[in-house]
Amino acid sequence: MKKFLCIVAAAAALCACKAKPQAFSVIPMPNEVSLQEGVFPVKGAEVSVDLSLDSLSRLAVGRFVQALETATGVKTRSGEGGFRFLLNPNLLEEQYAIQIGKDGVLVEASALNGFVYACETLKQMLPAAVYGKVKAPREAWVLPYASIVDQPRFGYRGMHMDPSRHFWTIDQTKRYLDIMTVYKLNRLHWHLTDDQGWRFPSAKYPLLTEVGAWRDGTCIRKDWDSSDGIRYGGFYTADELREVVAYAAERGITVVPEIDIPGHMLAALAAYPELGCTGGPYKVWQRWGVSKDILCAGNEKVFTFLDDILGELTDIFPSEYIHVGGDECFTGDAEPKRSDPWDVCPKCAARMRSLGIPRGPKAKHYLQNYVTARVQQMLEARGRKIIGWDEILQGKLSPGATVMSWRGVAGGIEAAEKGFDAIMTPNSHMYFDYYQGDERDKEPFGIGGRVPLEKVYSYEPFDGITPDAQEHILGVQANLWTEYIATQEHLEYMLLPRLCALSEVQWCDAGRKDPARFDASLDHSFAILDAMGVNYSLDCRGLVGLDRIPARDSAEMAAYMESKEWSW
Ligand code: ACM
Numbered sequence: 001m002k003k004f005l006c007i008v009a010a011a012a013a014l015c016a017c018k019a020k021p022q023a024f025s026v027i028p029m030p031n032e033v034s035l036q037e038g039v040f041p042v043k044g045a046e047v048s049v050d051l052s053l054d055s056l057s058r059l060a061v062g063r064f065v066q067a068l069e070t071a072t073g074v075k076t077r078s079g080e081g082g083f084r085f086l087l088n089p090n091l092l093e094e095q096y097a098i099q100i101g102k103d104g105v106l107v108e109a110s111a112l113n114g115f116v117y118a119c120e121t122l123k124q125m126l127p128a129a130v131y132g133k134v135k136a137p138r139e140a141w142v143l144p145y146a147s148i149v150d151q152p153r154f155g156y157r158g159m160h161m162d163p164s165r166h167f168w169t170i171d172q173t174k175r176y177l178d179i180m181t182v183y184k185l186n187r188l189h190w191h192l193t194d195d196q197g198w199r200f201p202s203a204k205y206p207l208l209t210e211v212g213a214w215r216d217g218t219c220i221r222k223d224w225d226s227s228d229g230i231r232y233g234g235f236y237t238a239d240e241l242r243e244v245v246a247y248a249a250e251r252g253i254t255v256v257p258e259i260d261i262p263g264h265m266l267a268a269l270a271a272y273p274e275l276g277c278t279g280g281p282y283k284v285w286q287r288w289g290v291s292k293d294i295l296c297a298g299n300e301k302v303f304t305f306l307d308d309i310l311g312e313l314t315d316i317f318p319s320e321y322i323h324v325g326g327d328e329c330f331t332g333d334a335e336p337k338r339s340d341p342w343d344v345c346p347k348c349a350a351r352m353r354s355l356g357i358p359r360g361p362k363a364k365h366y367l368q369n370y371v372t373a374r375v376q377q378m379l380e381a382r383g384r385k386i387i388g389w390d391e392i393l394q395g396k397l398s399p400g401a402t403v404m405s406w407r408g409v410a411g412g413i414e415a416a417e418k419g420f421d422a423i424m425t426p427n428s429h430m431y432f433d434y435y436q437g438d439e440r441d442k443e444p445f446g447i448g449g450r451v452p453l454e455k456v457y458s459y460e461p462f463d464g465i466t467p468d469a470q471e472h473i474l475g476v477q478a479n480l481w482t483e484y485i486a487t488q489e490h491l492e493y494m495l496l497p498r499l500c501a502l503s504e505v506q507w508c509d510a511g512r513k514d515p516a517r518f519d520a521s522l523d524h525s526f527a528i529l530d531a532m533g534v535n536y537s538l539d540c541r542g543l544v545g546l547d548r549i550p551a552r553d554s555a556e557m558a559a560y561m562e563s564k565e566w567s568w
């Protein structure tokens, strides 16, 4: 019997030696990799885990082992001869090291994020079936001998999600997090409130979800006076939010919630009209765009409301950063207008007078600064920091705020040069609601603009920023607003493969990005997404050699589009 086992083992080793490893197509490309001759067979390999790993790191390793067992169809065993996961306190929090040789696979990290990223790198080095739910025993289950030492360029690597315009369930949100995990992102910016729907539950203000979470219809495409007449909405319970926070945390992702203040508040005003300048009545908006009705800056009740809501929010979300919005508070520029409530409201006028704000085009900016500063105090009192859209820079921003640059790169550059931290999310390169292909009529109807894959990939976050100010660039994020996106399939179509390009902008050291190598790696990412059952756009163009990436031909694409009944 023993002899038979030895022969089987020898035959398996022989097969493994002949098996060709998956070409090295890891996205984002690790920052230091050296590949060597030889392969290590992983089917049924032994696994040992350092007892000093914390529970979340063990869970991450457990998910990796489970994926391997499912895909290979063979159970791993405990032992020192295969994968060894070791705690190495000398590594940085998001750093990891992998050594693959004839003695097995040594994985070292100092904390959860390092282990999560090491496991994702190993998975991407294996056949894509390791991301699936079915057995694929005939694949080449080997890893090439290699040495990898890797850590990200930026500490903030974000992706934004907008459940306010169209509602995404907890399961859909987890799936979004799963995709982010594959590409080593570490922040989910969750836009929980807007004119078209309030999704955050409040025990103190129950009408926010009873009233503010529902709209009586949705406009059809860009015909803003139309309505499909279908009541639409939803909200999360506190338990559901906690579930998402925990799910993300297990994957090294922090959820940064956003309550958009003082604009984009119509859903809240519909529930509590006394918080607006005119007193309403207001309705949850059925159309897209920017509502002129915003929170009254002269009414103390508004600040009590905000303090209460931010208290409830920080009870659920442990994130160091809380996003407080701040975008698009006025219609057009800040010139006084009868259509802007802040220009005609007696309470707002009294507040401006008491603050000594002079009349003129900057008056509303200073009033917004006052609101932002009070919200910042509320959050700092709870040990948190604020992030706001780049409009918060207008006028005079208080120290300690972080600016999210969305109207191009200018806001981020100005913020960093003035000594504020900034996150770059320019609509020129990082708005994933914009079209990606060059033939709009072949794509699902969208908001407009165009951000093709190669534009995302080409983005350099330090461009235009002096060396001294670069330390203020915390990272990069892409935004995916979902006014015109109502289905999971469309959401993923807009997300991918642009998220792959985003991940290299966020992760790879300057000079490490390489369009040709990235282009060649995309096929493997497509196979991974196929195994996960995730949709993606094939209407991206190869960064070099346009015909390398399979593009759906027009007839096939047209039939596909027709079959989907894109109906928003
Ligand atoms: C934004 O796109 N209004 C931040």
Ligand code: ZN
Binding pocket: 276, 277, 295, 296, 297, 298, 299, 341, 342, 345, 346, 347, 348
């Ligand atoms: Zn007012």
